[in-house]
Amino acid sequence: MSIVKMKRLRLIGMQAERGALLKLLQHMGCVEIDEPAVEKDDPVWAGLTRPDTEALGRAREQRDRLEGALKTLKKYGPKQKGGLLRPRPVITEGELFDDGAYDSALAGAGRLVELERQIAALYAEQNKLRTQRLSLAPWLGLDLPLETASTPEVAVLFGTVAGTADLDALERALAEKSELTQVLRAGSDAQLQYLVLICHRSAEADCQEVLKDFGFSRSALRGWTGTAAENDRRLSQEMAQSEQALADTVAQVAAFAPQRGALEQALDRSSQEISREEARCRLLDSGTAFFLDGWVPAPEEERLLQRLRAFTCCWETEDPLPEDYPQVPVKLKGNVLTEPLTTITEMYSLPAYDGVDPNGLMMPFYVFFFGFMFADLGYGLILAGACLFIQCRVHPKGGFGQLIRLMIMCGISSAVIGFLTGGFFSDFLVQFTGMLGLPQPVIPFLSVPDGSGVPGPLLNVMGDPMTVLVFSLAVGFVQIVVAMAVKFWMLCRDGQVWDAIWDVGTWWVIFLGIALFALNLTGVTSFGSAGGVPVVLIAGCLMLLAQGRSAKGFGRITAVIGAVYNGVTGYFGDILSYSRLMVMMLAGSVIGQVFNILAAMPGGGLPPAVGIPIFFLIFLIGHAFNIGLNVIGTYVHTSRLQYLEFFKQFYKEGGRPWRPLNITTKFVDIKEEQ
Amino acid sequence: MTFAEFLINNAGPFFGFLGAALAAGLACVGSAKGTGIAGEAGAGLLAEDPSQFSKCMILQVIPGTQGLYGLVIGFLALMKMGLFNGTVAQLSVDNGLLILAACLPMALGGLLSGIAQGRVAAASINIVAKNPNDWSKGMVLCIIVEFYAILSLLISFLMIMFGF
Numbered sequence A: 001m002s003i004v005k006m007k008r009l010r011l012i013g014m015q016a017e018r019g020a021l022l023k024l025l026q027h028m029g030c031v032e033i034d035e036p037a038v039e040k041d042d043p044v045w046a047g048l049t050r051p052d053t054e055a056l057g058r059a060r061e062q063r064d065r066l067e068g069a070l071k072t073l074k075k076y077g078p079k080q081k082g083g084l085l086r087p088r089p090v091i092t093e094g095e096l097f098d099d100g101a102y103d104s105a106l107a108g109a110g111r112l113v114e115l116e117r118q119i120a121a122l123y124a125e126q127n128k129l130r131t132q133r134l135s136l137a138p139w140l141g142l143d144l145p146l147e148t149a150s151t152p153e154v155a156v157l158f159g160t161v162a163g164t165a166d167l168d169a170l171e172r173a174l175a176e177k178s179e180l181t182q183v184l185r186a187g188s189d190a191q192l193q194y195l196v197l198i199c200h201r202s203a204e205a206d207c208q209e210v211l212k213d214f215g216f217s218r219s220a221l222r223g224w225t226g227t228a229a230e231n232d233r234r235l236s237q238e239m240a241q242s243e244q245a246l247a248d249t250v251a252q253v254a255a256f257a258p259q260r261g262a263l264e265q266a267l268d269r270s271s272q273e274i275s276r277e278e279a280r281c282r283l284l285d286s287g288t289a290f291f292l293d294g295w296v297p298a299p300e301e302e303r304l305l306q307r308l309r310a311f312t313c314c315w316e317t318e319d320p321l322p323e324d325y326p327q328v329p330v331k332l333k334g335n336v337l338t339e340p341l342t343t344i345t346e347m348y349s350l351p352a353y354d355g356v357d358p359n360g361l362m363m364p365f366y367v368f369f370f371g372f373m374f375a376d377l378g379y380g381l382i383l384a385g386a387c388l389f390i391q392c393r394v395h396p397k398g399g400f401g402q403l404i405r406l407m408i409m410c411g412i413s414s415a416v417i418g419f420l421t422g423g424f425f426s427d428f429l430v431q432f433t434g435m436l437g438l439p440q441p442v443i444p445f446l447s448v449p450d451g452s453g454v455p456g457p458l459l460n461v462m463g464d465p466m467t468v469l470v471f472s473l474a475v476g477f478v479q480i481v482v483a484m485a486v487k488f489w490m491l492c493r494d495g496q497v498w499d500a501i502w503d504v505g506t507w508w509v510i511f512l513g514i515a516l517f518a519l520n521l522t523g524v525t526s527f528g529s530a531g532g533v534p535v536v537l538i539a540g541c542l543m544l545l546a547q548g549r550s551a552k553g554f555g556r557i558t559a560v561i562g563a564v565y566n567g568v569t570g571y572f573g574d575i576l577s578y579s580r581l582m583v584m585m586l587a588g589s590v591i592g593q594v595f596n597i598l599a600a601m602p603g604g605g606l607p608p609a610v611g612i613p614i615f616f617l618i619f620l621i622g623h624a625f626n627i628g629l630n631v632i633g634t635y636v637h638t639s640r641l642q643y644l645e646f647f648k649q650f651y652k653e654g655g656r657p658w659r660p661l662n663i664t665t666k667f668v669d670i671k672e673e674q
Numbered sequence B: 001m002t003f004a005e006f007l008i009n010n011a012g013p014f015f016g017f018l019g020a021a022l023a024a025g026l027a028c029v030g031s032a033k034g035t036g037i038a039g040e041a042g043a044g045l046l047a048e049d050p051s052q053f054s055k056c057m058i059l060q061v062i063p064g065t066q067g068l069y070g071l072v073i074g075f076l077a078l079m080k081m082g083l084f085n086g087t088v089a090q091l092s093v094d095n096g097l098l099i100l101a102a103c104l105p106m107a108l109g110g111l112l113s114g115i116a117q118g119r120v121a122a123a124s125i126n127i128v129a130k131n132p133n134d135w136s137k138g139m140v141l142c143i144i145v146e147f148y149a150i151l152s153l154l155i156s157f158l159m160i161m162f163g164f
Helices: A015-028 A054-076 A099-139 A167-177 A201-213 A228-254 A257-281 A298-308 A322-327 A339-348 A359-374 A377-394 A398-420 A428-436 A465-493 A497-521 A533-548 A554-577 A579-603 A608-650 B003-048 B050-081 B093-130 B132-162
Strands: A006-014 A032-034 A154-162 A181-188 A192-200 A289-297 A313-318
Touching: A006 A015, A006 A298, A015 A257, A015 A289, A015 A298, A054 A099, A054 A228, A054 A257, A099 A181, A099 A192, A099 A228, A099 A257, A154 A201, A167 A181, A167 A192, A167 A201, A192 A201, A289 A298, A298 A313, A339 A359, A339 A398, A339 A608, A359 A377, A359 A398, A359 A465, A359 A579, A359 A608, A377 A398, A377 A608, A428 A579, A428 A608, A465 A497, A465 A554, A465 A579, A465 A608, A497 A533, A554 A579, A554 A608, A579 A608, A579 B050, A579 B132, A608 B050, A608 B132, B003 B050, B003 B093, B050 B093, B050 B132, B093 B132
Parallel strands: none
Antiparallel strands: A006 A289, A006 A313, A032 A289, A154 A192, A181 A192
16 A cells, blocks of 8 residues: 555667567566657667657557457447456467467458448348338329330420329310310429320420419429339339348348357457557667657566666666656555455546555545444345445456445445444334334344343434434544544655644644533543643644745745635534535435335234335335445545545645556456466 | 414424425425526537437436435425324424424535536537537536536425424
């Protein structure tokens, strides 16, 4: 539980060995390769070049192809069972980097991408066919070939008039103009009526006028041969063929389902290629050598240098200077108990390189606060059990894995605190036995009927919320004092002992004075005489005057007033904020209790065979809801207490996470090899 | 029986029921509005990207808790009034008014925090649209509003349980 010391690594090696060296670094996973700081004025530096990015581009193209293939498989292939709870296969590093498997997966991916393209083309074709059939539909009633053209003697006009137009009137009007006309009605749809006019050329001009009056507009039916019905039959045949082809292609995609694992493994492999190529592109090249600039954790340095001896290269490592600290990557070193807290820290911000790793300091408070707010034996066991199941089955990695492991601890803590404060699905035991008319069971802390003589719950939030509130504030006060102690230590570490005494020590003296004053006032203790106690307070107040030590003139007075105001409102506001511990505990219990009462109510007058199933139905729905709600709420409020109240006192944030060149897989786990 | 006679005969239960009705009713209105606002935003995103359904649904459900809190307070008020053991008719006017007053924080807090939380949830759905991996931060923002509904629940609870 500390921030790992980093060393700057500078290395010059031969280009011929670069591939092998980078593979070694990736295997060891202990070097972050940085952009070298180039001194542009120096002609030697300016003469260095960047490696080409061709291989990087190729690796990215391969990743895109594999991702596309997996997407196609997900879309058209059979559904995958297990979802998030599917365990990942465990393979060796050699299997991951096996070129044969990689090439065959890439070939398969290429085929899948091709099939996806075919499917898209088939869908486009079907759309086209559908549109064509729609455009033909109104002409289906016509037995005239659609390509029928005008001749020198006879004009043939295909066209439409509005749906409301009177076709009989149109025919009459045409007949009045000339006998050499004929109107063929083809069909109609919601807006238009479709028709063909055949007339002798001598009558064409007159007909055109009549048609104009009726709003006739010509339709373009170029490209069709044969009647509409013939065309429609042909289109529906083509449609059927296309459907068949689509089904065949989808079946071919589905046939790739057994290769999903191989594709995922190849995708993981391509990610490794990309990260190695990206690292390579950050190097600087001369004619035959290359220069690498990076960071290595001090504890790993020896192991790395041992392995580097096999290469023709020279290197140096050095501790970063304080002015370089903002650039130094931050890696937190944790143990099994503190490591899960990293997800909480990262959500806020990593500590600066010269800051403090908060995980170990935060861990006992985090787990206790969560348990205190969630406080229920049943809920805690369910939470811990579910998270333990996920942990054992899939070994989740990264932030999610840390969260799961944190929730195991929080669940256990909730169960313990729940037991001591008498919560088992809120007051399930009381309500359930009450419904059945049985005597309440006697369990110490958890279920204590009147006069049973066993110890009752240590804190009873429903019956005595005031005590719980005071307890919450006291716990909060402890956390704030711990945070101040960390601040005190940090200032001393940096050689600012007087600042530590004036800025932090002052408040401790004042807190002590207030505590003694309060204890005397309530007669709990007579530690120190009643007259002597305020002396402590006055000493603290005098120390407050030191707050203005760095300001000058009138500024001193405002600095002191500012420090007093900020201190009083800040510390007291912070401590009051811990009242949420009691609030969340109470809210969870009250809602749970209401569900228990609701569940017991219908069964009160019914025989147990009917009442018990009804009870458990309402019980299950209600408590599932309450657990979901409370887990989210408790998680947020516990985190908030760390961020706003705890970190505020001492935390120096802004660290840059350490991102070494390593093997990071998403779909497979790598077996540790010696 | 005129309205005045009714009120004279049943003033205690009347004010008690009014309190329970306000706590449950207004808090449910707040939740309905909140989940409604978030649901509209979620449906807009789902039209583009149906795979985000679960995240949108969780964000939509969050403003739904005020209704539940309102129900809890309403229920506790009815229990305190003796509705379930048949003594509600004997509730005094004083105690009826106390119940009414005790229910008000939950009624107002539930109504307004539900709507406010719905707006945060709707805005958080934008996070799901742009950065699905960061959606939990949107959830955190929503839960900050939730706290004030819980405080309303708490103070109403204390007044009902320890008021008389």
